[in-house]
Amino acid sequence: MSLEYRLTHLNLTKKTVKNKKLDASIIKQFLGGRGLGVRLYFEFASPDIDPLDPEAPIFFLTGPLTGSTGPLTGRFHCVFKSPLTGTIFDSSCGGYGGVYFVKNGIDGIVITGRLESPSIIYIEDEKISFHEGIYLKGKKIPERIGKLKEKFGEDISYIMCGPSAERGVIFSNLSSDNRYFGRGGGGLVFNSKNLLALVVKRREKNIFNPFDKERFNYVSDEIDKWIYANPITSQGLPEFGTSLLLNLINELKILPHKNFQEIFFEEADKISGESLKNKVIKKRACIGCKIACGRITDKGEGPEYETLWALGANLGISDLDAVIEFNKLCADYGVDTISLGGSIAAFLEINQIPFGDIKIVSELINKTLEALDEGKDISLGSRRLAEKLGRKELSMTVKGLELPAYHPKGIYGMALSYGTSNRGGCHLRAYMLAPEVLGIPKLINRKMSKGKAGIVIYLQNSHCASDSSIFCRFLGLAVSDDYLSRLLNAYTGLDLSTVEFQKIGERIYNLERIFNIKAGFKREDDYLPPRLYFDEYEDMLDEYYLARGWDEKTGFPKQRKLKELGLEWLV
Amino acid sequence: MASIVKIWEEFAKIGKLGWQQGLFSSHGGNMSVKVGEKIYITRRGSMLGSLSEEDIIETLIDDIDSNICLASTEIVVHRAIYKKTSALAVFHAHPPIATALSMECEEIILDDSEGNYILKKVPVIATKRSVGSREVADIIPKYLQEYKIVMLKGHGSFSTGLLLEEAFSYTSTLEHSCKIMFYRSKGKGFFKNSNW
Numbered sequence: 001m002s003l004e005y006r007l008t009h010l011n012l013t014k015k016t017v018k019n020k021k022l023d024a025s026i027i028k029q030f031l032g033g034r035g036l037g038v039r040l041y042f043e044f045a046s047p048d049i050d051p052l053d054p055e056a057p058i059f060f061l062t063g064p065l066t067g068s069t070g071p072l073t074g075r076f077h078c079v080f081k082s083p084l085t086g087t088i089f090d091s092s093c094g095g096y097g098g099v100y101f102v103k104n105g106i107d108g109i110v111i112t113g114r115l116e117s118p119s120i121i122y123i124e125d126e127k128i129s130f131h132e133g134i135y136l137k138g139k140k141i142p143e144r145i146g147k148l149k150e151k152f153g154e155d156i157s158y159i160m161c162g163p164s165a166e167r168g169v170i171f172s173n174l175s176s177d178n179r180y181f182g183r184g185g186g187g188l189v190f191n192s193k194n195l196l197a198l199v200v201k202r203r204e205k206n207i208f209n210p211f212d213k214e215r216f217n218y219v220s221d222e223i224d225k226w227i228y229a230n231p232i233t234s235q236g237l238p239e240f241g242t243s244l245l246l247n248l249i250n251e252l253k254i255l256p257h258k259n260f261q262e263i264f265f266e267e268a269d270k271i272s273g274e275s276l277k278n279k280v281i282k283k284r285a286c287i288g289c290k291i292a293c294g295r296i297t298d299k300g301e302g303p304e305y306e307t308l309w310a311l312g313a314n315l316g317i318s319d320l321d322a323v324i325e326f327n328k329l330c331a332d333y334g335v336d337t338i339s340l341g342g343s344i345a346a347f348l349e350i351n352q353i354p355f356g357d358i359k360i361v362s363e364l365i366n367k368t369l370e371a372l373d374e375g376k377d378i379s380l381g382s383r384r385l386a387e388k389l390g391r392k393e394l395s396m397t398v399k400g401l402e403l404p405a406y407h408p409k410g411i412y413g414m415a416l417s418y419g420t421s422n423r424g425g426c427h428l429r430a431y432m433l434a435p436e437v438l439g440i441p442k443l444i445n446r447k448m449s450k451g452k453a454g455i456v457i458y459l460q461n462s463h464c465a466s467d468s469s470i471f472c473r474f475l476g477l478a479v480s481d482d483y484l485s486r487l488l489n490a491y492t493g494l495d496l497s498t499v500e501f502q503k504i505g506e507r508i509y510n511l512e513r514i515f516n517i518k519a520g521f522k523r524e525d526d527y528l529p530p531r532l533y534f535d536e537y538e539d540m541l542d543e544y545y546l547a548r549g550w551d552e553k554t555g556f557p558k559q560r561k562l563k564e565l566g567l568e569w570l571v
Numbered sequence: 572m573a574s575i576v577k578i579w580e581e582f583a584k585i586g587k588l589g590w591q592q593g594l595f596s597s598h599g600g601n602m603s604v605k606v607g608e609k610i611y612i613t614r615r616g617s618m619l620g621s622l623s624e625e626d627i628i629e630t631l632i633d634d635i636d637s638n639i640c641l642a643s644t645e646i647v648v649h650r651a652i653y654k655k656t657s658a659l660a661v662f663h664a665h666p667p668i669a670t671a672l673s674m675e676c677e678e679i680i681l682d683d684s685e686g687n688y689i690l691k692k693v694p695v696i697a698t699k700r701s702v703g704s705r706e707v708a709d710i711i712p713k714y715l716q717e718y719k720i721v722m723l724k725g726h727g728s729f730s731t732g733l734l735l736e737e738a739f740s741y742t743s744t745l746e747h748s749c750k751i752m753f754y755r756s757k758g759k760g761f762f763k764n765s766n767w
Binding site: 244245246438 | 598614615616617625635636637638639640641642643644646647700702703704
């Protein structure tokens with residue numbers, strides 16, 4: 001394949017479509033997906049733009065390996081400025097949409113402007129057309145899918161927001177073939193453009209075009225061998241999906257409970273992977289994936305581990321059927337389950353409402369999805385909710401993003417990765433679960449602080465490069481970086497050493513950081529909520545800034561670092 | 572809880588002895604014991620010569636639970652052995668001389684007194700994939716119904732016993748006997764494809 005990247009710019013205000021081929025040099029520096037998104041954002045808008053301004057762009061970007069048939073490469077990314085956090089935000093989605101973009105001759109789409117009336121965009125064979133979408137308004141996602149299939153046929157992939165986005169729920173997400181661009185409020189940005197759905201025809205076309213087929217097949221086979229040999233990727237995830245973590249994390253006493261007041265949930269087993277297994281009727285995999293972590297119950301896709309925790313353990317709910325029902329509601333309305341659960345947990349604690357009452361939680365979820373009554377406040381997200389109610393210290397967020405299912409006081413590397421994550425409190429940026437819990441590559445002491453910064457930085461950089469190549473995070477559980485760069489090289493003709501692969505990741509991480517600083521973020525935003533703070537954190541943060549080559553006070557990358565990464569144009 | 576503490580101490584003792592005898596590298600090898608429906612197995616990537624309590628992972632024989640993501644890569648083989656043999660303990664190592672020899676032959680015949688008395692001969696099995704492999708899991712138990720220890724060509728040994736110490740002893744015996752063979756040959760002709 002060539003390094004050519006076909007970017008389509010849709011200006012909705014003018015209803016214009018411009019196709020552009022990006023220069024190979026930008027791909028060599030940022031690869032695709034997440035990395036390309038943050039780089040291109042600077043071309044389309046300033047970091048201080050209002051995320052819901054019509055001119056704020058939203059990107060859907062594949063990577064160089066999307067559609068390559070390489071192991072765990074069937075993904076694509078959505079990049080936007082988050083209305084929830086105010087940071088640059090990337091969200092990764094599996095399913096099929098990305099592959100069908102490429103099969104229709106489009107590697108990436110950037111959308112700016114705003115349509116006059118609610119509309120649908122349809123893509124088929126490189127042709128893009130606008131269609132009236134008013135008939136989808138107010139309808140739940142399954143009904144929207146049905147309507148789209150009636151109009152465009154059964155063989156489509158789609159990206160759409162749900163009715164919660166229309167009601168202004170800040171953590172509204174985007175649904176794509178029953179998978180999600182889950183976090184950060186991408187649904188709200190999408191909806192702000194009067195866009196209801198982006199539909200792409202499922203065109204059958206062979207796009208497999210490796211630079212070195214023999215090498216590509218060899219590295220793919222080697223990766224498959226490790227996936228096959230690793231009990232997590234060959235047994236645990238295929239058997240339980242991500243829910244396998246629930247009992248494990250609870251036993252380690254790092255499962256947040258009652259808005260992070262506690263670290264253990266006595267009844268966790270009732271909503272664990274082992275219990276969910278009995279409700280699963282089908283497994284589901286993304287294109288090119290042998291793991292198949294997707295779980296389908298009679299209520300639809302999921303729930304995943306984070307949802308079992310956010311709408312279960314953290315709220316004191318141990319009724320699995322109730323959590324499955326909550327998950328379905330979120331899927332129908334299009335909201336991020338972690339942010340919804342985190343916001344409700346804050347609401348319960350602030351108002352001293354007992355945790356564990358299914359009826360109360362169910363009512364709050366329904367009201368939040370519709371943004372009605374007290375649900376209107378919850379739909380602002382945990383941070384704005386807590387500030388409004390005068391108890392901002394009870395919001396378990398970093399940079400406004402609701403924290404996920406690992407209690408940072410018992411897992412220090414994860415704590416630092418929450419604090420320094422460029423998209424707010426997120427577990428996936430460094431995925432310290434791997435070395436601190438799963439022992440990948442080797443088990444390290446969870447409560448060791450000194451030296452953790454180096455590992456966090458290595459993994460943050462590595463995952464930037466991996467994301468931008470378009471690998472699934474789970475591949476990193478089976479193989480190390482060198483396999484990823486070798487597969488990328490074989491497919492694209494790039495000749496990246498593992499060090500150069502890492503350097504691309506570092507460039508992306510620093511660019512995201514600069515975006516955030518230009519958007520107004522400071523060192524103070526790299527801290528955890530008071531409840532989750534621990535003495536060693538300050539030293540860890542200092543060590544992190546030093547190792548990153550960032551100014552200790554402002555957190556801005558130093559001149560030398562910018563030059564090293566080819567980012568001096570930003571100053 | 573008390574029984575678990577006892578188990579990990581036994582693992583630590585055997586692991587340390589195995590490492591001292593050079594039966595595996597710093598992070599190589601793994602071992603397990605069967606207790607009822609459960610297996611206690613070493614953590615993936617743990618150092619057998621320096622085991623602590625959290626390096627022993629409790630999981631199930633017949634069913635997969637969430638601890639599978641912490642267990643040794645070879646859990647699939649251990650499970651298969653417990654399902655198809657009467658073993659209560661499994662010891663997997665990479666004894667260097669026996670492993671080198673396994674790459675040269677289809678069975679290892681031990682002719683020193685102790686080796687011949689205890690093991691007599693050890694089958695060598697060749698598979699396409701030898702690490703954490705279902706192919707290995709399918710084949711190995713059949714041999715372990717008749718032999719105390721088997722060699723995977725170019726990889727290492729799997730031995731079984733009623734006790735961990737017993738399984739360990741067969742590996743120790745095999746490697747010791749292979750050393751004797753090597754010394755006796757003064758290196759000459761020991762490995763067909765080398766200059767020894």
